[in-house]
Amino acid sequence: MTTVTNIGKPLRICGLTKTYETRTGERVEALGPISVEVERGEFLVVVGPTGCGKSTLLQILAGFLEPTDGKALVDGQPITGPSLDRSMVFQNYALFPWLSVLDNVKFGLRRRSIPRRLQHEIALRQLMLVGLLDFADKNIDELSGGMKQRVAIARAFAVDPSVMLMDEPFGALDALTRRFLQRELLHIWREQQRTVVFITHSVSEAIFLADRILVMSARPGRIKAEWRVEAPHPRDVTTDPLRRLENQIYALLDEELAEAFAWERHIGG
Amino acid sequence: MSVASPPTARRASERGWFAGTARVRPFLYAAVVMLVVWQIVVMITRPDPSVLPPPIDVALTFGHLLRDGELGLDTAYSLGRVLCAWLFSAIVAIPLGLLMGNSRSLEKTINPFVELLRPISPLAWIPMAILWFGIGELGKVFVVFIGTFFPILLSTIGGVKEVDPVLLHAGQVFGCTSRISLFRRVVVPAAMPSIFVGLRVAFGTGWAAIIAAELVAAHTGLGYLIANGMDILRADQVLVGMIAIGVLGFLFDSFFRYLQGRYVRTAR
Ligand SMILES: Nc1ncnc2c1ncn2[C@@H]1O[C@H](COP(=O)(O)OP(=O)(O)OP(=O)(O)O)[C@@H](O)[C@H]1O
Ligand SMILES: [Mg+2]
Numbered sequence: 263m264t265t266v267t268n269i270g271k272p273l274r275i276c277g278l279t280k281t282y283e284t285r286t287g288e289r290v291e292a293l294g295p296i297s298v299e300v301e302r303g304e305f306l307v308v309v310g311p312t313g314c315g316k317s318t319l320l321q322i323l324a325g326f327l328e329p330t331d332g333k334a335l336v337d338g339q340p341i342t343g344p345s346l347d348r349s350m351v352f353q354n355y356a357l358f359p360w361l362s363v364l365d366n367v368k369f370g371l372r373r374r375s376i377p378r379r380l381q382h383e384i385a386l387r388q389l390m391l392v393g394l395l396d397f398a399d400k401n402i403d404e405l406s407g408g409m410k411q412r413v414a415i416a417r418a419f420a421v422d423p424s425v426m427l428m429d430e431p432f433g434a435l436d437a438l439t440r441r442f443l444q445r446e447l448l449h450i451w452r453e454q455q456r457t458v459v460f461i462t463h464s465v466s467e468a469i470f471l472a473d474r475i476l477v478m479s480a481r482p483g484r485i486k487a488e489w490r491v492e493a494p495h496p497r498d499v500t501t502d503p504l505r506r507l508e509n510q511i512y513a514l515l516d517e518e519l520a521e522a523f524a525w526e527r528h529i530g531g
Numbered sequence: 532m533s534v535a536s537p538p539t540a541r542r543a544s545e546r547g548w549f550a551g552t553a554r555v556r557p558f559l560y561a562a563v564v565m566l567v568v569w570q571i572v573v574m575i576t577r578p579d580p581s582v583l584p585p586p587i588d589v590a591l592t593f594g595h596l597l598r599d600g601e602l603g604l605d606t607a608y609s610l611g612r613v614l615c616a617w618l619f620s621a622i623v624a625i626p627l628g629l630l631m632g633n634s635r636s637l638e639k640t641i642n643p644f645v646e647l648l649r650p651i652s653p654l655a656w657i658p659m660a661i662l663w664f665g666i667g668e669l670g671k672v673f674v675v676f677i678g679t680f681f682p683i684l685l686s687t688i689g690g691v692k693e694v695d696p697v698l699l700h701a702g703q704v705f706g707c708t709s710r711i712s713l714f715r716r717v718v719v720p721a722a723m724p725s726i727f728v729g730l731r732v733a734f735g736t737g738w739a740a741i742i743a744a745e746l747v748a749a750h751t752g753l754g755y756l757i758a759n760g761m762d763i764l765r766a767d768q769v770l771v772g773m774i775a776i777g778v779l780g781f782l783f784d785s786f787f788r789y790l791q792g793r794y795v796r797t798a799r
Contacts, residue, residue, distance in 0.1 A: 352700070
């Protein structure tokens with residue numbers, strides 16, 4: 263029905279740093295320098311202690327923020343601003359409450375030179391993939407949190423992006439819904455091989471989804487460690503090797519978190 | 532099946548009947564209490580009817596004024612003036628508010644004027660309106676315009692400024708590449724609920740302002756009906772006017788609330 267014109271594009275992040283300037287003139291080093299290469303169609307998951315600059319990294323990749331230093335390239339091209347080619351799923355859904363479910367999914371299709379009938383078909387197909395075809399005409403405020411995030415996923419994939427950016431997309435959901443959506447996301451990702459950068463606080467979520475996991479250090483966030491997860495999907499995260507991996511990652515994160523809090527106590531006192 | 536369905540059906544119809552009256556019942560109840568208190572006060576203190584007539588007298592006068600068309604005509608005059616000024620306010624204040632909410636420098640330039648003029652109640656403008664426009668229609672529309680303009684303007688500015696930044700990001704990601712398209716496709720619809728509240732509140736302040744303007748300078752309208760009743764010592768006529776003002780104001784506000792619930796989609 264829909265033609266997948268984009269397959270994932272590679273990302274190249276080179277010596278990226280971000281320093282925020284607060285209103286009082288204080289400088290906050292939020293990120294990096296970090297350098298990463300993300301392959302075409304790779305599912306990259308980033309975990310790190312709170313405040314280490316994960317959202318900052320994603321906002322730079324989305325094109326909302328300029329890096330202080332360094333480069334971020336998509337398929338060799340520097341990022342200059344937001345683009346349909348780099349789609350996003352937000353933590354708090356960020357759906358447009360004045361539009362129906364279907365019109366939310368269509369939102370990103372409107373400005374492309376796609377005939378209206380095809381827009382309609384694409385949107386319906388994406389809704390079908392997230393199991394919300396019957397809710398196409400509903401209002402956003404009639405949906406549960408999990409359903410909203412499924413609409414957001416449908417909207418993000420509908421624009422046929424080559425890169426998908428996800429900032430703790432399931433963070434606000436209950437454990438069961440979360441599990442369900444993780445599966446759904448993998449299903450869609452495997453069908454339409456996009457490059458995914460996925461941020462999470464949940465180590466088991468990272469292990470369940472990732473081709474590769476990056477662990478970031480406390481602020482300013484750098485890459486502290488990385489793992490490739492080779493286990494085939496669908497994964498059982500309770501098997502011994504994956505459990506061991508989980509423990510290793512937790513050990514690293516605990517270290518970083520202790521450092522982050524010690525530092526905050528230091529500046530607090 | 533056949534055992535289970537009758538109770539369900541009964542409950543559904545009961546709920547339908549309840550839902551139908553549940554909304555108006557508290558108001559009917561309040562109205563009845565006020566009537567009863569009024570009647571009791573009249574029976575105990577026996578005031579002169581030119582000071583406080585019994586409810587029944589007022590009801591008779593109400594019927595009389597309704598039949599000879601005077602009440603309808605005065606209502607039409609008052610409503611016409613309010614609607615006219617309110618629409619005009621909306622036409623000016625909504626675009627201005629959208630621009631001010633969107634541009635920091637424009638807001639900085641215009642806001643001082645707004646903040647200095649806003650505390651001057653529309654009622655304080657009535658004398659100037661009479662001096663400038665006489666007691667024709669224009670003066671009264673002007674007073675109501677003053678009363679409706681600021682609520683609409685402020686809620687429009689607020690609506691634009693309080694658009695969730697995440698929605699702006701979402702708009703940008705999903706194809707609003709220019710400021711104008713982001714404004715048209717995200718900012719304006721996101722500000723709509725707030726604008727609507729402004730319109731509703733403004734109608735209320737406008738309705739209050741027109742009565743005041745008509746009290747002072749008019750030969751028509753519900754405000755005039757009251758003022759005239761006072762001049763000819765007809766408290767019953769005054770009360771008919773007051774009741775009409777209250778009921779109409781209430782009905783319009785309910786109507787706006789209904790539209791709001793029906794058509795305005797807010798987040799969460
Ligand atoms: N606009 C800003 N101005 C100043 N400092 C900021 C700004 N945005 C973020 N920061 C700071 O930069 C650091 C990184 O923020 P960021 O939101 O990227 O962290 P994060 O890793 O996403 O955290 P979390 O896991 O809690 O979402 C934080 O210490 C934060 O206080
Ligand atoms: Mg974050």
